[in-house]
Amino acid sequence: MSREEKYSEAQLVEIGLSRAMIPGHIAIIMDGNGRWAQQHGWPRIEGHRRGVSSVRSIVEEASRLGLGQLTLYCFSSENWKRPPKELSLLMHLLKQYLVEERREIQRQGLQFRVIGNTAGLDPMIQKEMQKTIDASEGNNGMTLCLAINYGARLEITEAMQRIAKSVKSGQLSPEDICEKTIADHLMTAGMPDPDLLIRTAGEYRISNFLLWQISYSEIWVSEKQWPEFREDDLRDAIRDFARRDRRYGGLNPLK
Ligand code: IPE
Ligand code: IPE
Ligand code: MG
Numbered sequence: 001m002s003r004e005e006k007y008s009e010a011q012l013v014e015i016g017l018s019r020a021m022i023p024g025h026i027a028i029i030m031d032g033n034g035r036w037a038q039q040h041g042w043p044r045i046e047g048h049r050r051g052v053s054s055v056r057s058i059v060e061e062a063s064r065l066g067l068g069q070l071t072l073y074c075f076s077s078e079n080w081k082r083p084p085k086e087l088s089l090l091m092h093l094l095k096q097y098l099v100e101e102r103r104e105i106q107r108q109g110l111q112f113r114v115i116g117n118t119a120g121l122d123p124m125i126q127k128e129m130q131k132t133i134d135a136s137e138g139n140n141g142m143t144l145c146l147a148i149n150y151g152a153r154l155e156i157t158e159a160m161q162r163i164a165k166s167v168k169s170g171q172l173s174p175e176d177i178c179e180k181t182i183a184d185h186l187m188t189a190g191m192p193d194p195d196l197l198i199r200t201a202g203e204y205r206i207s208n209f210l211l212w213q214i215s216y217s218e219i220w221v222s223e224k225q226w227p228e229f230r231e232d233d234l235r236d237a238i239r240d241f242a243r244r245d246r247r248y249g250g251l252n253p254l255k
Pocket of ligand 3: 032033
């Protein structure tokens with residue numbers, strides 16, 4: 001996406017926003033696909049299909065708004081508990097998205113990343129994923145990070161295993177383990193923490209998403225199901241975020 005395609009300050013003001021109100025990193029738990037489909041009397045997979053078009057709209061809008069990073073929770077390590085038919089359709093949709101979105105990711109100049117246990121995915125999906133990561137290398141637009149087969153407890157467990165190995169081999173002493181050591185061993189190493197965490201479908205839970213990274217994220221829950229969550233909803237979330245008083249345990253010096 002060229003610089004011109006991003007909203008200008010005047011355009012932002014027109015939609016009730018300003019550059020200063022835009023968070024650096026938004027993470028979204030995209031929930032409610034199945035319920036949305038069932039409410040319409042359709043099979044759950046229709047909800048996942050429609051959910052992909054919400055992904056397209058939100059990615060493009062986030063990039064136009066000038067976000068630094070958008071992280072989307074696409075498939076959790078616990079989602080393997082779903083029926084085999086739903087799983088195979090979900091994996092099919094994921095592969096299709098990776099192939100079809102490659103051009104769009106390039107057009108928008110996005111930096112594409114994936115977090116999660118990708119080795120546990122179908123080799124064809126891994127291949128398409130890598131192709132998109134490689135193609136987007138060198139882009140300098142918004143980072144689009146997909147959490148696929150991701151679970152935060154597993155992420156932290158694996159980080160601890162690697163840190164323990166470094167201690168055992170003498171490369172690291174236990175006293176030198178600090179918060180940065182842990183952050184640097186997570187799948188999100190080098191990424192900023194989310195400023196705003198959005199969850200759709202009216203659920204007030206985290207479902208094993210980015211447990212370490214969301215320590216000080218602002219949370220916004222939408223009653224809308226993911227397939228009906230669009231640009232206006234993202235703007236609403238950002239306007240609400242901009243009114244929050246982030247104190248990080250301290251006091252606001254201006255109040
Ligand atoms: C979110 O929608 C997508 C995934 C978890 C893959 P759901 O499939 O969880 O939809 P609900 O929550 O059952 O409505
Ligand atoms: C969280 O949604 C995972 C994703 C959005 C990928 P779930 O639908 O799996 O969460 P629970 O089961 O309601 O906690
Ligand atoms: Mg759900």
